[in-house]
Amino acid sequence: MAEHEQARRAGAPAYPLAEAIPPALLDAEADRLDALASRPWLSRLPVYLKLGGPGFMGAALTLGAGTLTAAMLSGAQFGYRTLWIVWIAIGSGLFMMAAIARITTRGQFRLIEKQHERHGLVIARVLTAFVGLVVVAVAFNFGQVALGTHLIESLGNQLGVSLPQSLNWPAYVLLTSWIALSYGRGGRRGTVLVETFMKATLALILFCFLACLLVVGVDWGAALRGLFVPWLPAGKVGIDLFIASSAAAVGVMDWVFFHYAGLAKGWGPRHEGLARVDIFAGLALPFLLIYFLIVGVFAATLHRAGGDLPQTATELSAALIPLLGEQFAVLAFLAGFLAVPITTTVGMSIACAVGMHEAFGWKPDVHSPRWKACILLPQLALLGAFLPNPIALIIVIAAVLSLTNNIVGWSFYLLFNDREVLGPDRSRSYLWNIGILVQVTLLNAVAIMWVLNRLGLWGD
Template sequence: MKGIKKYFGPSTLVTAAFIGPGTLTVCTISGANFGYTLLWVLLFATISTIILQEMTARLGLITQKGLGEAIRAQIENPVVRAIAIILVFTAIIIGNAAYEAGNISGAALGIEGIFGDTIPWAMLIGVVSFAILFLGKFQLIERVLIGLVMVMSTVFIITALIVKPDLSEIFSGLFIPSITDQNQLAILGLIGTTIVPYNLFLHASSVSKKWKKQEQLGDLRKENAVAIGLGGLISMAIVITSAATIYGTGVSGINEMAVQLEPLLGSWAKYFIAIGLFAAGISSSITAPLAAAYAARGVFGWKEKASSWKFRSIWIFILMIGTIFSLIGYKPIQVIQVAQIANGVLLPVIVSFLIHLCNKKSLLDNYVNKPWQNMLAFVVIMVSLVVSFRSLNSVFNFI
């Protein structure tokens, strides 16, 4: 039991955080619109996430500090430090606010699938998330998230096997990249829902709770690879089930999303998707504001505890913005898509700072990045930038 337990911890929390309503929605839409052709994006994004989360976890283990604290401490020039703080804080606030709107909209979409739109569910979800964050019951939340990841993985992976997808098309989709004018936003959304910028802050801040010694780096890396690899497998399974069952039909709501699980769950598929969206939305609506607050505390050098009102003011703001945007009339599917696109656009800013820190020998000594880690991180930045710039006009038109 002890050998198995070491593979569950901060990295599993990261996986559960990115397997939220955004992943379920964006992966379903990608499979429905483009079949298996964008599986290569998830393969690339999963490998990239393993590398980037290992970097931020290693930073947290060796320094016993969060990513925000490291950024502030390692930039000595006051002007450059101020610019860096503004850039990081702005990216985190914008990204997390958009992500939070998607989380709450996803949870609301799930509960509406069972009870209908009888009341403003987004407001109720915002209040519940506020209560959980205010009370600080995070250990219980972590267990729920881990359980959610396991349930999601089992259902989607089994369904992906039952629908008997075309293996040659899966192989082609995994290893032959395809970028067209039509799929650019989908690519950016898949990257944004997998390589989540706020998870880099969340991971670095939470890793020191379990990992204390430099000698544990090997175990940390194993946990990181297993947990995030599982998350990538779940995302691919969602695309595969969607491509095999609803390709070419379009997705506008929960009923269309449920069709992909009917081969396994039959008439219960709608309720599973509804409960899954609700649970994933609630869990992610808690982790996103919390990660923003940790990031703010780090970059501004606050010494206050998580129970201080300065710390709470950040997550309250993120939660409030997310709730408001979920209430003002945008369709939940649209809000969720835009949130993932925003994450993809903001990703290069955070990754650039992470690369800088993980190459500082004065900070990590012999644990600095290897050349291949830098190379892959730069590829993540370049792919995100290229797709972001090519899609910018489409993003504005989409919004």
């Protein structure tokens, strides 16, 4: 702890991406936060939203094709009745995210390096960095690219322009790559550019889905019951729904990415309050609102219409379009929906670069060919357009991620409580520790259930 604090005061950041930030700028920012501390919370919020960023980046990672598909299926099949799961999906994750905020701002060490020191190479470099970030970014980007290029085609059709997936994929790759490659360039300027893009895009998603919901209407009575009265369908369907919705929220990538994004901004002990607000206002609140809006739109359309339902995001979106009626609502839905995979691909690309450099112990340099190559690695997902659906591979990845979530979660829990690592800033709260353990257990349990279910060993 003493070494890290001395390095910070000497102007040596814990993460190389923050090296170009003038110490005077960080001190002025911290002084501004200190001055705000005595003001009412609502008057502080606009400043926190402006200075925050890693939380919004985390929301982009979390709100991907998998989360949207789970929300769409939930609304289309069961209306509002399963909305309550969202509290479990995001609520339990806030305990670990708050712990990561403490480690980032008070510890100011590179998390994976500290893991390596305390818990060994396999847990740190392999499970956390390579599996938790790199493998997840590459594997899960297949779904983002497939959904994004489909939505570009659908949006073009609505506007009378032919943009088939076979031709529009370069536009998707160029846009997401350019934004991701901007991260960290020019000191804080490039980081702020990407964070601003994420904030604006999340606002666009909220606006577009809200516009759709206003068109189709809301059954507020049913929505309130769904939010606060637990219910699940019987048998395998209920298990599938609970697993998909619960596992769609916060995991290893979110924990680690928030930490390194905070280090890249030069956050120190005086930024801890900002970091916690960023987690709530940037990550949790957008997730809750967007999840509710998507469920609401599909509850008021496909669920109300009845009949057989498609099972993929692309098929669900295609089935919804005729039911929205107004052209404005259709365009709003497609634009908001398209923003989701774009932001997720950007976030995963940056997380992949961070993971690769931490896995191999490389010093990150945003101007180097190596960093750029790592940023572009998830774009291998374009090969998914030419490969069969890899069900067996997905099952294997899910099993590995189950193990990763559990082991990495325990590792972070131990670091958070380690006197030699955090000293007086370690956790002293039983409630905080219990909350972290609940999330680690939940993530592991739902992943194992999912794998067993797909293998026909769980559920009828």
